[in-house]
Structures are given as structure tokens and as C-alpha cells.
Amino acid sequence: MRGRLLLLALLLAAGPAWAEHPAECRVAENLVEPSFRLPRVTKALAAKRLTILVVGAGSSQLPGSGGTSSAYPGRLQHTLSEQLRGVEVKVTTDVKAGRTAAEMVKSLPAALSASKPSLLVWQTGTVDAMLAVDPDQFSQALDKGIKAAHSAGADVVLINAQYSPRTESMIALGTYVEDMRWVALQQEVPLFDRFSIMKLWGDLGTFDLYSATKKLDIAERVHDCIGRLLADLVIAAAKPEEPPTNGSR
């Protein structure tokens, strides 16, 4: 009940600007922070052609036949196409479960030169935490990947691990989430804070992330919201003018 009241309060506060997203997504929209600009995306939007490469591991896909289109990369393409009328939006993916950041960096040059994106959306950290990869090596891999993308002419948005309450006592995500935040700040790339967003959903009861369900419905709704909020971040960070100041939020 408390969760619903909060949800309602947040809805009322949210205003009409984001009205196109379902309410459950908008609960977390305050956590979407376009902290840095995406100049290459701005240019691509001006040229009416936006190509995005999503590189990720298992949490960037959903099982099943409709997995590709219902996972967040597909939802991102859908939302961007809807909101950026007249821009040709293409999202390609390089997603494979069980990969660490260092492993993704290895296949990054090939993927970048194949699709020539203006934006790399890079989801990583979970597998590194599961294998307890040396945090220094994790940070170095992030640095390396960001540099590779920049020199290939692509902006970067980082996505951190999912919030997963059931496995919290088994996977120590903390260090990797913090390290990614720090790398994003140093390299001046926006971070899509999926961890905090999903934690808020879990805490407020927006989505039941504890559920032992085998069904896809909640997973699909979560991915839909992530795709939509990610689209918001990309559009906000690609706006040509200065980012909104603190007061205007």
C-alpha cells in the first residue's frame, strides 16, 4: 500500500513531459541523469541517422523466441524511433551471456567497425562481480573500451549491473558498481544507473523482483522500462544546448 501511495505521489510530481511512458517506468525517471553530453549523437541526429551498438552480457537479453525485440535493446530502438520522428534509428547488438568487461573489449573493435555506430551502449559488471575479477582490471577494461569507442567515432553510455535481491548475498556487486561510477565520471561519459533504478522499483514494490516466477511478464516489463528510460537519457544527453541545471528538475 505504501508503495502505491508513493507511486501516486511520484506520478503527480512527474508532470506531463514524460507522459508517454507507463507509470511504472516513470517511478524511476529521477534517477536518469544525463550527466555528460553525447556530441557524436547530437551530430548523428542532425544528419537524421542514428546507429547504436549495444554490447552486453546475459542481462541485455531475455530468453525465448521474442527475446531480442522484448529485451531492452529492442525497446530502446522502438522508443527512439517513436520519439525521434524523421530520424532513422538502427540498434545493433553484440550480446552474449557470461562475458566479463575484458572479454567484451576484445570483440569490441570488430563490432565497432562492422556497424560504425555513433553511440556505444555498454552493459557490463555482473559477470566480473560473479568471477570476482580484480577490480583494477575491471576499471582498466572499462577505460580501454571507452577509448576504443571514442577513437572509432562513437559516444559511450555505460550500464551497470541489475539489482538482483535474491542473489545479493552471493554476488558482491558493490565494488564494481562503484568502480563503474568512478570510471564514468573520470571519462566523462553518462552512466545509466540500472542498479539504482531497479533497486528503487524493488523497494517501492513497483516490480516484484523477488518473485520466483518462471514467466516472462515481469522481465519484459522491466526491460521495456529500461529501454524507455535509456532512450530518455540518450535524447536528453544529445540535446544541443547545455544540460538542465539542478534547479529546473
Place this chain on the structure above:
Amino acid sequence: MAPVSTERDLRLDLFRGLALWLIFLDHIPSNAVNWVTIRNYGFSDATEIFVFISGYTAAFVYGRAMQQHGFIIASARVLKRAWQIYVAHVFLLAIYLAEIAYVSNSFDNPLYTEEMGVLDFLKNPDVTILQALLLKFKPVNMDVLPLYILLLAWFPPMLWLLLRAPSIALITSASVYALMWLFEWNIPAYPSGTWVFNPFAWQLLFVFGAWCALGGAQNLSRWIHSPVLIGLAITYLLFAFAIAMTWYFPRLAVYVPKAVGDAIYPIDKTNLDVLRILHFLALAVITVAVVPRDWPALKSWIFWPAIVCGQHSLETFCLGVFLSFAGHFVFTEVSNRVLTQVIVSFAGIAVMVATAALISWYRQAERRGGGPHPPAAKPGYAGGDV
């Protein structure tokens, strides 16, 4: 140099007991109650307190044993203690395996197929369990005991040196710390990476605790009570507090000058960052200034629950790790409402206190001659646990 006093400093037990409570609270993921723990307000956390006080009490107890019974006997006792901790670690591992096996059989949410990969090690338990027995596979939140085992295993020669040339012992320890940073020493872990608590780094705090117990604290007391040092400590704590606030309110982060951010981040817990040591020392200086050794309240009932936990730290620590598993289990299976989190947190601490009190009572009964051993058989425990 002689151990300074024969009477146990109750402040040590008090703060170790409190540290154990905080470690318990911090180990329950997503626990609303752990906003009270000190890691949220500065750089260091309860681990520093625990390691420092463990070094202090180890020197206090085994230093006396080494002076009275010689190097061999005292070393044997230290190693016996290390063995007890090893057994405790394996016991906790069994509980952890039970929990993880349960989750792997009951939870199959398609949103979390990737995260379920953490359970893959159940497919080859031969390797995993062997690595765990070698202290290389260390599940989440089970890093402190392996550190403690190694620190104790290394302690006999260090104690020998501390009793003869305390300054040289401290310099040796600091040199190991410095060399660790220089050459990036650490112990490899399984399946990859290194130990979460680098023993080459954390030994410094343990040895410093031991050094303080063997007279160092008295030598320092003139400095510790100087207003200048107290002023510096307060300033540093306020600085750390201000930085910590920017972690929770990212909007404040813009007020941290880039130069300051570049200088302090990342604050490395694995290798016991200097900022963390300083934060712990500042806390210690303030604590010693505020809480005198002979403070009458230390003997009152208010502090008894924490003190009794601190006096039986190994049992309380292990129980705390188990209870944090159990607490998280309640959150996932029953309810994760804030009220449940508060109840689970307080109930856990109550169980820790009750168990420590029971152990304390039994030890006293044993010592009075009710137990199977004559009192002389357990001199190492005089005045409580290590």
C-alpha cells in the same frame, strides 16, 4: 617490554562488540537498518575496528603467555587459535553452500538468468570445495576469517619481535605495507582475482594494535590527548563525512573539486587505503579522548550486551555471518518491508548477545571447577577471548 596492565581494558571489548554488531548489519543486503553503521559516514568501517582490537587483544593475551611460558608454548596457542578460526570458516562455508543450493533449486526468474550463473560452481563441487578449504574460494562476506587466520599464523614471530624491539616490529610491518603498494602483492583467489582483504595491507593495523597493547599506547598518550591532534582528527572526520554525503546525494558531488576527487578516489578497501587508516586513527583518537579507561559506565548494564559480545568475538562473529544469511533469507522468503528489516536486525543482535552471555556463563562455571578441565588448562582465555 612488559604488557602494560593485567586488567583487561573493557573499552576494547565494548568497541569490538559494537563492531561485530555493525558487521552483522552491514552483511545483510538491502537492510534499512544499516544506515546507522559507520561506513556510511566516512572512509573506514567496522572491519578496521575489528582488526585493530583483535591485534591488541592477541598481543595482550599471547604476549603474557610468551613472557611466562616461552616462544614455543605461546606460538602453539596462537596456532591453535588460528586452527579454531579455520574450522569456524569451514562451518560457515557449509551453511553458505546449503543456502546457495536452496536458491539454485527454487529460483528461476528469466530476468536473472545471468545472475544464476553464480550457482554454476555447484556443478563442479570437487574444485570449489577444495579451493574453499585452501582459503582461495571465498564467498561474499566470508573474507574476514581467512584474513584473521593468516594474521594469526604470522603473529608468533611478529610477537617475538614486538616484545624485544617494538619499534623495529612496527617499522617491519609498515615496510611490508609499503612494499605491498609498490609491488602490488596480494594472494590469488579462485576462480579469479585476489583476496578481498589483502593480508599484506591489513597486517599493519593488526600489528599496530599489538604494538599499542605492549606499551605503545602509553608512549603515545601524551600525543593522543593533545588538543592539536584532537582538532586535526575532528577536521579530518568532518572532511570524510562531507565526502561520504556526496555518495548518497550525487547532486552534491559537483561541490567536490576535481583535484580533491582525483586525489582521494578510488578509496581502496582491499589494500587498506591510507585514507581509511587515517579515518580509523582519527576515530580512535576521539574515542580515547571521550571514553576514559576507568569510565564507570563501562561496568554498567547499558554496555554489558556489547561488551559480552566483544569478549567472545569469534563465536559472535560466526554467529553474525550465519544470522546475516538467515536475515537475508527472511527478506526474500517472508517479507522485505522496513518493519521486518528492523525486527530482523534487532532480533539478530539479541541472539548474538544471548549466545555470548551463555558462553560467558559456561566459561565461568568451568573455571569455578564445574567443567571437565581444571582452570589451569585454559590460561589463554584469562580475561576473555582473543
